[in-house]
Amino acid sequence: MTAAPELTVYIDVKSPYAYLAIGPTRKLAAEFGIAPVWKPYTLEIPDFLGAVETRNPHQWRRVLYSYMDARRLANQVGLTVRGPQKIFDSSVAHIGMLRAQDHGRFEPYIDRVFERFWKRELEIEDPAVIASVLEEAGAPAADFAEWAENEGRQRHDANQREAEEAGVFGVPSYLFREELFWGGDRLGMLRDRITEALAS
Numbered sequence: 001m002t003a004a005p006e007l008t009v010y011i012d013v014k015s016p017y018a019y020l021a022i023g024p025t026r027k028l029a030a031e032f033g034i035a036p037v038w039k040p041y042t043l044e045i046p047d048f049l050g051a052v053e054t055r056n057p058h059q060w061r062r063v064l065y066s067y068m069d070a071r072r073l074a075n076q077v078g079l080t081v082r083g084p085q086k087i088f089d090s091s092v093a094h095i096g097m098l099r100a101q102d103h104g105r106f107e108p109y110i111d112r113v114f115e116r117f118w119k120r121e122l123e124i125e126d127p128a129v130i131a132s133v134l135e136e137a138g139a140p141a142a143d144f145a146e147w148a149e150n151e152g153r154q155r156h157d158a159n160q161r162e163a164e165e166a167g168v169f170g171v172p173s174y175l176f177r178e179e180l181f182w183g184g185d186r187l188g189m190l191r192d193r194i195t196e197a198l199a200s
Contacts, residue, residue, distance in 0.1 A: 007034050007194075008175040010041040010168050011110075013097075013124060014090045016070035016081045019114045021172040021184035023077065028187055032194050038106060040094030040156065041163045041171050045087045052087060074118075081118045093117075093124040095152035096131075098159075100139045109137035 009025055011018040029036045050059040067083040074081040093113055100109035112133050116122035123129045127148050131141040144152075163173075167180045174181040174190050177197060181190045 006176070007036045008166075009036045009038050010163055010171050010173040010175070011038060012041055012043045012090055012171045013093045013110075013113050013117055014045075014084065014088045015043060015171045016067065016074070016118065017184055018171040019081070019118055020070065020073050020077070020079065021187070022110070022114065024184060024187055025172065025174075028191055028194075031191075032198070034194070038097075038101070038110070039159055039163065040090075040097050041168055041173065042089070042091045042094055042156070042160060043171065079118070080115075082120050084117075085120070088124055090124055091153075091156055092127055092130055092148060095148045095156050096134055096144070098152060098155055099134055099141075099144060099147065100137055103139040105134075105137045105139040109133060109139060112137060 007029065011022070013019070025036065028034075049063055050056065055063070067081070070081045096113070097106065097110060100106050113122060113124065113130075116133075117124055122133070127145040130148075131144040134141040134144060166175055166178075168175075170182055172182075172184055174186070176190060176193055179193065181187075181193075
């Protein structure tokens with residue numbers, strides 16, 4: 001088994017907090033000259049917030065507050081976050097992320113996906129739509145739908161298992177030298193840990 005990368009960042013395109021953490025995470029990585037390894041982690045929203053049809057009042061209060069909070073944070077940095085109108089399966093977009101990374105086009109791909117999804121301008125469950133974003137981002141997309149059903153899906157599922165074995169349960173999550181940090185509000189703590197590691 002290969003050694004864990006220096007810094008692994010787990011994201012899900014349907015998480016507003018992962019979207020809001022992209023910029024600060026890039027800034028932190030640049031500060032220390034670290035090239036983070038970005039990996040998708042597909043959240044199962046009903047597992048912790050309930051299915052839309054069966055949510056109790058407590059779960060609805062959490063959902064409504066989370067999107068209000070995300071909008072306030074987004075407004076501070078000039079981003080748009082509009083609450084999604086259903087619970088999305090983001091795995092196809094994440095398989096697209098793996099394809100983009102294979103061809104060195106992660107940043108142009110993920111920036112387009114995040115921005116458009118949170119403006120309600122992108123259907124992340126449609127392989128043809130994701131293929132068009134890949135093409136825009138400069139990654140080959142002609143065979144994406146078939147690849148996504150086979151090799152891409154296998155890699156996605158293996159990545160899920162790897163993340164869960166590392167303790168990941170939410171996004172954004174940061175794995176630095178096998179120590180896990182969850183949430184963009186833990187970036188200060190992560191910065192301290194990286195500083196300590198570099199000094200030792």
